[in-house]
Amino acid sequence: MSEPRTPQARDDKAKGTDVVALLMRQHGDIRNLFDEVEQSKGKERRNAFHRLVRLLAVHETAEEEVVHPFVRRMVPGGEQVVKDRLAEEKAAKETLATLDKMDTDDPKFMPQLMKLRKDVQEHARAEERYEFIHIRRTTDATNLAAMAKAVKVAEAMAPTHPHPGVESLARNMALGPVAALMDRTKDAVRKAMGND
Amino acid sequence: MQADLSPVIAATTQWLLRSYPHDGGPLGASLAEAQARQAVTVAAWLRYPTATDAALLTMAGPGGSGRLDWLVGSEASGTDVADHAWRSWVDEVVASWAACLLTATAAAAQAVAHLAECEHTGGLTFDFRRLVSPDDRDRQAAVLLRHPDLLAPVADLHRAALLERLAQGWSNAA
DSSP: OOOOOOOOOOOOOOOOOOOOHHEEEEHHHHHHHHHHHHHEEEHHHHHHHHHHHHHHHHHHHHHHIIHHHHHHHHHHTHHHHHHHHHHHHHHHHHHHHHHTTTTTTTTTTHHHHHHHHHHHHHHHHHHHIIIIHHHHHHHHHHHHHHHHHHHHHHHOBBSOOTTTOOOOOOHHHHHHOHHHHHHHHHHHHHTTTTOO | OOOOOOHHHHHHHHHHHHHHHOOOHHHHHHHHHHHHHHHHHHHHHHHHHHHHHHHHHHHOBOOOHHHHHHHHTTTTTTOHHHHHHHTTOEEEEHHHHHHHHOOOOOHHHHHGGGGGGGGGGTTTTOOOOHHHHOOHHHHHHHTTTHHHHHHHHHHHHHHHHHHHHHOOHHHOOO
């Protein structure tokens, strides 16, 4: 059984400067999680399904947040391209809502999952063909990186290591908000840089 | 050093989700997470709008969830090392601002409009639809997370600073 594929903040080893590479990696992770749900049973299937649902939501949110505004503005006929992708998602959302209410060992679960997989795969192929290729063609490296950063923020799990400045529970509790410290430091830095 | 707000955003999102949990299936949990994440992202970008701000935060540390845990009566931190680890990345001001945005969609829309002033967007437009215009399924998944009375103690902590930031723009407010 593989570990959850969604990375922890900062720990993603995928190339972080290309939003299309990141979204393609998510498509691959989604395919693998469908395989995992199909090939497992009981608690393992339930866990794999939960990870699949989270990644589908993360991916759809990232598309809506990052990709669609760009396609609308920068790709010829972008409004229609986005409209078509949203229509594809609608069918998948309904199937996902049905699956969400079912036990993963219910005999009706697998046929519904196959239906979802078909919808999701067709949608992914359309994204790659009508959105991703155009993003690569029309976007410079700076914008690809800015979009990639937002996608990474949208999928990262919370860190499992403490902030290096916090050595103990007592210190965490004692520090409290750093709001005042941050404001004073920012003021000092801006003045030093001559921005005020 | 590459300043990166993602650990702070992920940890602060997790704090909101643990404090105001979704009671339902994996889909509802994922939709609640997406809304909390968008609120925290917008709050963090507004609070730390430049690469310099983010670098200072990374250096000084976000302060942790100590006062927030006390405020919502969370006993979860205890002496659990793993629990303590992610809670050390929680930013109290960002959590408070995110609570304000989740409970007032007008403020959320205003905050998103201010993101053009932040370096993190790279001049691009992002659509935080789940935060600003949640559909029925989003709202159903975030009944506790968007409840104004329940979030008031957290939102009230730093609401005044958020309103000041939205009124003045970041370059004049700090």
